[in-house]
Amino acid sequence: MCGIVAYIGSKDVYPILIKGLKRLEYRGYDSAGIALLNGDLNVYKKKGKVQELENFVVGKSTRGNTGIGHTRWATHGKPDDTNAHPHTSGNGRLTLVHNGIIENYASLKKALIKDGHTFHSETDTEVLVHLIEAVQDRYNLPLEEAVREALTQVVGAYAIVVMDKNDPDKLVAARKASPLVLGIAEDGFYVASDGTPIVEHTKKVVYLDDEQIATVLRNGSYEIRSIDNELHTPYVQELNIEISKIEKGGYDYFMLKEIHEQPETIHDAMRGRINAGEKWVKLGGMDDYLERIANARRFVILGCGTSWHAGLVAEYLFEDLARIPVEVEYASEFRYRNPVITEEDVVIGISQSGETADTYAALELARDNGAFLYGIVNVVGSSIARLTHAGSYIHAGPEIGVASTKAFTGQVTLLTLMALQIGRLKGTISDEYFAELVSELEAIPAKVQRVLENNEKIAYIASEIKSANNALYLGRGYNFPVALEGALKLKEISYIHAEGYPAAEMKHGPIALIDENMPVVVIATNKSAYEKIASNIQEVKARKGIVIAVVTEGDSVISKMADYSIEIPDTAEPLTPLLSSIPLQLLSYHTAVLRGCNVDQPRNLAKSVTVE
Ligand code: G6P
Secondary structure, eight states, X not given: OOEEEEEEESSOHHHHHHHHHHHHGGGOOSEEEEEEEESEEEEEEEESOHHHXXXXXXXXXXXXXXXXXXXXXXXXXXXXXXXXXXXXXXXXXXXXXXXXXXXXXXXXXXXXXXXXXXXXXXXXXXXXXXXXHHHHHHHTOXXXXXXXXXXXXXXXXXXXXXXXXXXXXXXXXXXXXXOOEEEEETTEEEXXXXXXXXXXXXXXXXXXXXTEEEEEETTSOEEEXXXXXXXXXXXXXXXXXXXXXXXXXXXXXXXXXXXXXXXXXXXXXXXXXXXXXXXXXXXXXXXXXXXXXXTOSEEEEEEOHHHHHHHHHXXXXXXXXXXXXXXXXXXXXHTXXXXXXXXXXXXXXXXXXXXXXXXXXXXXXXXXXTOEEXXXXXSTTOHHHHHSSEEEEOXXXXXXXXXXXXHHHHHHHHHHHHHHHHXXXXXXXXXXXXXXXXXXXXXXXXXXXXXXXXXXXXXXXXXXXXXXXXXXXXXXXXXXXXXXXXXXXXXXXXXXXXXXXXXXXXXXXXXXXOSTTOEEEEEOOOSTTHHHHHHHHHHHHHTXXXXXXXXXXXXXXXXXXXXXXXXXXOOOGGGTHHHHHHHHHHHHHHHHHHXXXXXXXXXXXXXXXXXX
């Protein structure tokens, strides 16, 4: 939700900002803007993608060794040039980029207008830069003090970087509930919403904590203070991102690359955590808390979007293999519902980014009620990773396509390992079944590779359904969450309205929608309910629906009933989502491409939702 990049040092800042913004574009692409300091202050902003900004800047001055940049996902004010960041103070001295929401901006704005301030945009951000200016003027403060003082008056979430034209050798950055990373290099300092714009310049980073303010100087010195003006010793960490992982590497879209990375990312999620030969599963993150986790009265799983779907798969896994009752909740509903949470609950937060505002706040609420928090997160060092008592990273590498793919299978892999380890400890799973699942799990990456070999066939099926206005996804048991996820993928990137349903529920509503124009994707790999799913397909066919069935290799019954079928290798039922989700990712990808959609940057969406 909005990307920030900034630099101060000896290098030319313009290319650093543009490249950085392109890396951060997944966080929002309603507008982009930069401000460059070079004695003069040049601010360039443009509605649309970073490319539009680049075109706009051609022929203009890009000089400067200090600058800030922003790519926006609009909250307050429509996406246009005026509302684009950076925003400048009334006296033209300060410029600021902001990610987050200033909740009390209306009252602050009213007071500032009373004091003679004039605003040009509809944004909360412009209010913040005017507030800092007002504080700076009133008390004649250096920039960092003015920022600190102003932030004490602010309610809401922010990650900001501010420049002062009269103090050109300094940048001030601050955060609360929106991420910010400081990169420390020989040639200067980098600040960004995540490590991707920083990694090719330095691997030494400091993740700012909530209510911390960093002041960085061109001479190489820096300090971090809390909003209460306490000095903090920075914890410098190594940034663990491979550049090849944040580039497209020959693929047309990041999403396609990320789909194809799954044999490797699933393997990485299991690396060192499983051994089929020796028959063990061990998550280091659970080590010190095994008793507490295994003896939980229940698990509550919190997430949003695709992560919530991974949570639904986990409900089946934990109940099936570890016999622990599970509730899966939309984080946004949970946090406002006065939920019943006790110290005997283990609350699992699932988040690719580790920054989703609703998931974070819901976890905080659970923690305040005494629950033990376990995080399943991809982005190392992210807010949710730091908030939870313990957790496991999925190690999927940066996921850039807005529609989540490899993070989903990574999350499901991790949750499967968790269920197996707990089930083994509790004795709720037999030795034989444990051994079978562990060796099946080890075989999954190679089987995913085989699913990917259906790419061409799936592209052809996409060409047959690309003009549909609606689609239905049906699945039972472990494949029900997969149906939800398949439908979400299709609507996110191809803008075809799609719904996922438990196959048997079709009769209670969606069947009324079925006609010869309605593609119905049926995930029909279940062994336990095979006959029932076959009947559901007959019901669809009787109403002339177009059936696309995902079946097990060698299937001879359902594949004959369906108009199109996609085979996936056989596996143990609890592991099916790791295979059956993949053709659905490819189906939505190809459908979106054929409809001319921007797969990696679907309209109105953002990768990391750091606002409510
Ligand atoms: C956004 C993204 C989804 C993601 C969801 C939750 O909606 O577009 O792909 O599943 O947020 O994000 P998280 O980072 O918490 O998994």
